Amino acid sequence: MTGHEHSQVEVHHKEGFIRKYIFSTDHKTIAKQYLITGIIWGFIGMILSWFMRLQLAYPNQPIPLLEKILGGWAEGGILKPEFYTALITMHGTIMVFFLLTAGLSGTFSNYLIPLQIGARDMAFPVLNMLSYWVFFAASVVMLISFFVQTGPAGAGWTMYPPLSALKNAVPGSGFGTTLWLISMALFIVSSLLGALNYITTTLNYRTKGMSMGRLPITVWGMFVTAILGLLSFPVLLAGAVMLIFDREFGTSFFVPSGLVLGGQPVPHEGGNPILWQHLFWFLGHPEVYIVLLPAVSIVGEVLATNSRKPLFAYKICVGAIIGIGALSMIVWGHHMYVSGMNPILGEIFVVTTLAISFPTAILIFNYLVTVWRGSLRFTPGMLFALGFLGLFIPGALTGAFLATAPVDIQLHDTYFVVAHFHFTMATAAAFGMFAGVYHWFPKMFGRMMNDKLGKIHFWGTFIGVYLIFFPMFFQGIAGVPRRYYSFTEYNFTSQFIGLNKFITIAAFIAGAAQFIFLFNFFWSMFKGPKADKNPWKANTLEWQADSPPPHGNWGPELPVVYRGPYEYSVPGAEEDYIPQTASIKVEAK
Amino acid sequence: MSQNQSKFHGLLFLFFFILGSIASVWVVLRNGWWLPELASDRETIDKIFVTIFIIAGILFVLSELALSYFIFKYAGDARRKAFYLPGTTKKEILWSILPGVLVVMILEISAEFLGGASIWGKIHGEPPKDAFLVEITGEQFAWSIRYPGPDGKFGKVDPKLISYDNPLGIDMSDEASKDDIVFPAGEGVLYLPLNHPVVLLIRSKDVIHSPFIPNFRVKQDAVPGMVTRTWFVPKKEGEYELACAELCGLGHYRMKSLVVVKPMEEVQEWLSQQTPAGDIYW
Ligand code: HEM
Numbered sequence: 001m002t003g004h005e006h007s008q009v010e011v012h013h014k015e016g017f018i019r020k021y022i023f024s025t026d027h028k029t030i031a032k033q034y035l036i037t038g039i040i041w042g043f044i045g046m047i048l049s050w051f052m053r054l055q056l057a058y059p060n061q062p063i064p065l066l067e068k069i070l071g072g073w074a075e076g077g078i079l080k081p082e083f084y085t086a087l088i089t090m091h092g093t094i095m096v097f098f099l100l101t102a103g104l105s106g107t108f109s110n111y112l113i114p115l116q117i118g119a120r121d122m123a124f125p126v127l128n129m130l131s132y133w134v135f136f137a138a139s140v141v142m143l144i145s146f147f148v149q150t151g152p153a154g155a156g157w158t159m160y161p162p163l164s165a166l167k168n169a170v171p172g173s174g175f176g177t178t179l180w181l182i183s184m185a186l187f188i189v190s191s192l193l194g195a196l197n198y199i200t201t202t203l204n205y206r207t208k209g210m211s212m213g214r215l216p217i218t219v220w221g222m223f224v225t226a227i228l229g230l231l232s233f234p235v236l237l238a239g240a241v242m243l244i245f246d247r248e249f250g251t252s253f254f255v256p257s258g259l260v261l262g263g264q265p266v267p268h269e270g271g272n273p274i275l276w277q278h279l280f281w282f283l284g285h286p287e288v289y290i291v292l293l294p295a296v297s298i299v300g301e302v303l304a305t306n307s308r309k310p311l312f313a314y315k316i317c318v319g320a321i322i323g324i325g326a327l328s329m330i331v332w333g334h335h336m337y338v339s340g341m342n343p344i345l346g347e348i349f350v351v352t353t354l355a356i357s358f359p360t361a362i363l364i365f366n367y368l369v370t371v372w373r374g375s376l377r378f379t380p381g382m383l384f385a386l387g388f389l390g391l392f393i394p395g396a397l398t399g400a401f402l403a404t405a406p407v408d409i410q411l412h413d414t415y416f417v418v419a420h421f422h423f424t425m426a427t428a429a430a431f432g433m434f435a436g437v438y439h440w441f442p443k444m445f446g447r448m449m450n451d452k453l454g455k456i457h458f459w460g461t462f463i464g465v466y467l468i469f470f471p472m473f474f475q476g477i478a479g480v481p482r483r484y485y486s487f488t489e490y491n492f493t494s495q496f497i498g499l500n501k502f503i504t505i506a507a508f509i510a511g512a513a514q515f516i517f518l519f520n521f522f523w524s525m526f527k528g529p530k531a532d533k534n535p536w537k538a539n540t541l542e543w544q545a546d547s548p549p550p551h552g553n554w555g556p557e558l559p560v561v562y563r564g565p566y567e568y569s570v571p572g573a574e575e576d577y578i579p580q581t582a583s584i585k586v587e588a589k
Numbered sequence: 590m591s592q593n594q595s596k597f598h599g600l601l602f603l604f605f606f607i608l609g610s611i612a613s614v615w616v617v618l619r620n621g622w623w624l625p626e627l628a629s630d631r632e633t634i635d636k637i638f639v640t641i642f643i644i645a646g647i648l649f650v651l652s653e654l655a656l657s658y659f660i661f662k663y664a665g666d667a668r669r670k671a672f673y674l675p676g677t678t679k680k681e682i683l684w685s686i687l688p689g690v691l692v693v694m695i696l697e698i699s700a701e702f703l704g705g706a707s708i709w710g711k712i713h714g715e716p717p718k719d720a721f722l723v724e725i726t727g728e729q730f731a732w733s734i735r736y737p738g739p740d741g742k743f744g745k746v747d748p749k750l751i752s753y754d755n756p757l758g759i760d761m762s763d764e765a766s767k768d769d770i771v772f773p774a775g776e777g778v779l780y781l782p783l784n785h786p787v788v789l790l791i792r793s794k795d796v797i798h799s800p801f802i803p804n805f806r807v808k809q810d811a812v813p814g815m816v817t818r819t820w821f822v823p824k825k826e827g828e829y830e831l832a833c834a835e836l837c838g839l840g841h842y843r844m845k846s847l848v849v850v851k852p853m854e855e856v857q858e859w860l861s862q863q864t865p866a867g868d869i870y871w
Pocket residue numbers: 046049050052053088089091092093095096100155156157158418422425426427430468481482483484507510511
């Protein structure tokens with residue numbers, strides 16, 4: 001497989017602005033397009049969460065400013081409950097799919113795979129460009145849904161029918177949901193185009209000497225992620241098409257007979273709402289690993305480089321990533337313990353879920369050992385990678401509660417779950433993404449980001465995130481259900497009025513820290529100090545290319561690989577790093 | 590590079606996790622934030638929860654402290670080279686697999702040994718024959734409640750019969766319907782007998798709902814087109830809240846019902862004072 005020749009050196013004419021920046025087929029430009037679109041989505045998603053937090057902290061208190069911003073959705077300054085459900089739906093969808101799937105995989109799979117395997121571009125550059133533009137179209141459709149009369153989709157990011165299937169069930173289930181489904185269908189097509197490219201490129205375009213066993217952990221992470229996407233996204237696509245049919249053409253895949261909604265009989269017959277849940281979570285669970293694996297692998301790379309140590313037990317780490325990917329396809333039922341699904345099935349999913357924590361624990365432990373006795377260099381990227389570990393640990397440990405079916409009876413659909421997934425998938429993956437941005441920014445843009453601002457950003461975010469989400473575990477333990485517009489209706493929820501104000505303040509502080517990042521990102525892009533080829537003294541191939549690499553990445557000759565990616569601090573070596581292209585012999589004891 | 594090798598970050602990590610752990614314990618104890626008081630026979634759930642909580646709590650503190658300590662201790666130093674440890678020898682591989690095995694064993698298998706599988710089986714198994722039956726039906730955004738009456742049988746329902754006067758669509762031609770006691774949406778109370786098994790039959794008229802009684806550790810989705818079921822034994826007299834746990838629309842947050850637990854005689858007496866369906870519908 002190795003040594004696949006692919007060295008037709010393209011002769012470059014000056015490209016026009018449009019070919020160079022807009023409809024570019026260069027994987028590096030496409031990566032940047034994904035990154036910037038992702039950042040925009042991230043900010044939109046975050047601002048939506050501010051509205052939710054305001055409502056939860058000050059239920060029924062008019063906030064005149066809200067009416068100015070949201071108009072009819074907050075008449076008299078009080079958010080409407082139907083808009084709250086639209087907010088959680090859009091926040092969840094945007095964060096999971098648009099920021100942490102497209103934004104994360106789209107950016108780093110595109111940027112890193114060709115550079116780290118020593119290729120000139122993706123296997124199918126035009127498909128790659130299409131993948132971005134289909135994603136862009138999905139983004140536009142999703143954005144438009146904010147402006148339709150009945151508001152954006154409102155049945156939660158999980159879109160459970162009949163709520164999502166019956167147009168009168170909630171205002172958002174009108175035209176907003178139609179747009180949501182169209183947008184998601186486009187989104188899935190885009191992910192599939194991307195995934196095909198990532199897989200093909202990784203398998204066929206590795207340069208001479210780059211065996212699979214010498215791939216950086218990042219490439220392994222993106223590769224397994226792409227396979228997961230390819231296997232699971234089509235199932236959601238099928239589900240989405242069936243849901244569109246139920247809504248528009250009178251079929252009944254998910255809607256049973258005999259329903260009466262708001263006094264009116266519903267004409268559907270013979271469907272089953274639980275079928276949707278199986279289809280949704282068949283993607284939905286792998287999806288959390290589609291979000292997590294790129295982040296986890298970025299973290300591994302950044303940790304090793306900045307600890308100046310080999311990634312501990314590289315082969316086991318790769319095995320763990322493959323194991324997580326494979327097992328993630330057969331655990332979806334743990335989201336459905338109280339759904340009415342066959343209870344024996346529930347027991348089986350307890351076992352598979354138990355099994356997946358095994359590779360996860362190994363991976364995290366190996367990362368800790370990688371840091372142990374290193375010579376740590378605290379770049380902002382490194383801090384975010386360490387922060388990832390700090391956040392993922394409580395997230396993973398609380399998974400043990402939810403995996404245990406009887407305990408999940410109590411905790412399912414409470415704030416315990418909200419806290420759990422925000423630690424594991426949401427903020428941990430966001431930290432992985434930040435680590436990646438800080439680490440590869442010099443390569444991407446040829447300039448360094450500001451170190452001080454990066455560190456302030458890190459600490460504001462890390463502490464902020466803990467203050468926001470850690471208390472939610474205790475709200476969930478006390479039984480507070482999620483997706484609630486206000487906590488004022490029940491005695492067991494109203495005890496948290498004070499805590500909710502506290503969490504909201506923390507959310508605003510953590511959010512403010514993101515604007516420091518925004519400033520740093522765009523300011524450094526133009527004004528940052530120039531970066532040299534290899535500012536972190538790292539081993540992987542991309543650091544042998546110019547910063548930023550030219551179209552085609554390498555000079556006339558493709559790089560040749562002589563060693564694995566993690567030979568840091570090898571005893572007897574002159575420097576504490578040995579690039580993969582170095583052909584010198586160093587005998588480690 | 591020197592600022593990138595300072596002990597500052599390690600200290601801050603240590604400080605954050607130590608202070609944070611102490612503050613959390615203090616705040617949680619002071620406010621009594623914990624599981625709601627247990628009022629049913631599902632104490633096994635609490636037992637497993639507490640066990641995992643203790644183990645996970647210890648693992649959390651240990652691993653965060655280890656992480657913070659490493660960050661503090663191994664901050665880069667020009668005079669010291671990192672310890673070369675690729676993790677390729679047999680011994681090292683064992684080292685990396687062992688903790689995974691341990692964590693999984695301790696956390697989850699022990700939880701199952703505490704009776705997880707058996708309580709799961711019990712909850713979903715056959716309830717005792719003499720159990721007290723009650724049916725709860727969700728609709729946007731309230732619960733209807735129905736008791737079977739003296740015959741202990743629910744009458745047939747047919748959605749086609751649903752009307753303003755007959756909100757559950759009870760088929761009055763069925764003999765078993767006549768003595769059913771029906772509370773239309775939002776007007777009923779879940780009156781349950783103390784120390785007596787209760788079977789909750791759960792239905793929905795429109796979208797998915799999920800009756801959740803935190804004090805009982807009871808939650809089971811109400812799925813349109815299906816009847817789901819759960820059973821338990823109320824163990825404490827008193828009043829409890831029933832909430833909806835599955836997003837069902839804009840009123841999801843206020844889809845509440847009252848649960849009252851009284852000795853069996855009082856429940857029977859209360860039921861005998863209610864008007865049976867046969868006297869309201871015809
Ligand atoms: C800026 C920090 C964030 C804050 C303050 C925040 C806050 C919230 C709030 C208040 C909810 C609604 C809880 C409820 O009513 O049930 C929520 C739901 C959710 N959040 Fe976040 N969030 C943040 C970041 C993220 C990120 C980065 C992700 C990425 C995966 C994410 C994913 C989700 C998901 C999937 C839901 C569930 C939506 C649903 O129930 O349909 N959040 N978040």
